[in-house]
Every structure is written in structure tokens, then in C-alpha cells.
Amino acid sequence: MEGVESSGGARRRAPETGDADNAASAMTENPDFPTVPDLLEVGRLAALGRLTPGALHEVANPLVALLGTAELLLEDAERGTKTADRLQLVVDTAREISGIVRALQGYSRERLAPRGPVALERLVGETVELVRRTSGVRDVALEETRSEVEVSVDGAPGELKQAVLTLILNALEAQSGGGKVAVTTGTEDGGAVVTITGGRGSGLGLDACAAIVQGHGGVLDETNGGSAFVLRLPLRRDE
Amino acid sequence: MRILVVDDEPTVRELVRAVLDRDGHETVGAGSGLEALSLLEHGTFDLVVTDVTMPGLDGLELLERIRRSYQGLPVLLVTGGVDGQRALAGATEVLYKPFTHADLRDAVARAGAADD
Secondary structure, eight states: OTTOOOSSEEEEOOOOOOOHHHHHHHHHHOTTSOOHHHHHHHHHHHHHHHHHHHHHHHHHHHHHHHHHHHHHHHHHSOTTSHHHHHHHHHHHHHHHHHHHHHHHHHHHHHTTOOSEEEEHHHHHHHHHHHHHHHSOOOSEEEEEEOOSSOOEEEEOHHHHHHHHHHHHHHHHHHTTTSEEEEEEEEEETTEEEEEEESOOTTOTTHHHHHHHHHHTTOEEEEEGGGTEEEEEEEOOOOO | OEEEEEOSOHHHHHHHHHHHHHTTOEEEEESSHHHHHHHHHHSOOSEEEEESOOSSSOHHHHHHHHHHHSTTOOEEEEEOSOOOTTTTTTSSEEEESSOOHHHHHHHHHHHHHSOO
16 A cells, blocks of 8 residues: 555554653653543443443343234234234334344444455445444434445454444544535545545544554545545455 | 254243244243253254353353254354354354344244254
């Protein structure tokens, strides 16, 4: 990916790891390093993240009972009656909740998926769908433009999804109160490109995002002061 | 098919049985991995549907015992956890909770048709 020009912006790199004294000094002098409240927020979110898989597991069993029983009752109910209509509402609602739980479980499981060929346009589509189901944001339009041809890269699907998710969530945060976030996947100059337009929000998780992209041999460009992020990855070579 | 349904949660176990019984299968329930092994010793089954997370002998250990002692018996693992594919690799099929009746029926049909 060397030689790819950043389009009027800055290339974001993961922080270098150095000795503790230098790191501490850099943190106090460099405004880009996280503040103590930032770190507390990261810690709080990390704790929530650790609780989530267990909570999803605990929610799954009652949901199986709720949805399964409602489906059995609906099968027995006489069609066209008020009882059947009400049961259909219970089934539809339980299926909707199940969809949210399964989407979150899927994201959590993906972190364990092995490195290999990844259809990037599909991964980005799944990430957009995950956000639509779970973010609760209703006043921001989330628009996705997907490449019509497969954009294949080599990578760890869980990590790549984390990177794309981070950029989308930050853009949604930046646009809160009305606005638009656009996600585009395609190819450019012989590489795979995902562009997320909308803003940087709090910037939470950007360093991890940059590290993931670098770890995949790519670069993360930030254009026009963070109004868009461009994730560039090498295309998968045919074997 | 004659199906052994293993889950320590009675509500889920009985629900799975009710759906499969309606489809004409004959089901037997077990509340633990050990009870399932005992039933396997004394009966013949075409398929085992087992939850993964159970106290004592869990679904993955039960799967391992079945693979050792009952070659060719298909096993459908049911999980609400976030285990990776590698942990579940020995199963004939995997069904993720929460599931609909259609999800369950499809998974049972695929597992029953598989040649283990």
C-alpha cells in the first residue's frame, strides 16, 4: 500500500510503544493522547463489553421460551381471531428482539474467527446492519453504497469488523441530532477502500482502529479534519 | 427419528420436544449430560440435540463421549454463548439461541440427514 496518497488529509498511525517514562511524558505533552476522563470512559466501556456475552447468554434462554411458546400457541390458534392476531404480535416482537440478540452474538463470536479471505463488501454490509439493529440512532440516515463486485482482502474478520464499526459509531456520534453517515466500499488504485463520511465524534477507538488497519498492511486516512475516514487495504492476491 | 433432547433448562427442553413431537419425531428428554449418557447406554437414538452450557458434564464433553463411543450418531449442539466455530467443530450441526421453530426444524433436518 506504499505510495497511496492521502486525499487532502492526515494519515492516522497507531501509537508507538516506547519506554514508560517517554510514554508518560508524551501523554502529558501531546493533546492527541487520551485524558484521564477518556481512559475512565474506555475502562467503563471495556467492563460493559466483558459483561455483554454473559448477558446475551442469559437473555437467550428466556427468549427461546417466550418465542417458542408463542409460536406453538399461534399454530394452535384459529386464524383470523383476535387471539391469533395478538399472538402474532408477540411472535413478531420476540423475533425482532431475537434478531438484535443474534446480531450482537454474531459480532462477539466473530472475534474468534481465524484469519483468511474476507469479502470486504459483505463484512461492511453486515456491520452496517449490526449498527442499524442495535445503535438506537433514529435521527441520522445511515447510507451504504456497496461495490457490485467482490472486494476480497486477507484478514481477521473480527478485527476488520471492529475497525469499520468504530468508524461508523464515531460518525453517528458526530451527526447526532440529524444528519447523514455514508459508508462506501470499493476499489481504488489497485487496493480495497472503505470510506466512512460523517465525522470523528469522540474519536473513541481510533488508535485501535489504526493499529488493526496497519496490522493488515493497510493505512487509515483522515480527511478534512475528520469529516471522512478512508480505510485502505491491500487486495487479496489470487493464489 | 428418535431424538434425545438434552438441556438443564426444563422450559427449553420441553419446548424443543413439543416442536419435534409435533413433527412426528419420538423424543426423550434428559436434564444433564450424565443422564443423557445413561439413556444412550440403554436405548437407540437417531440424533442427539444438546445444549452446550450445562452444569457437570456439559454439551462439549457429551459430544466428545458420543464421538468416542457412538460413532455415526449425529449431534446437534445448541448454544446461546459466543463460542467460536473451533470450539463447536466436532458437532454435526450448530443451532444458535434464540431460535424460531423453523430454525430448529431446519437444523434437525440437516443434522439427521448428515452422514457422521
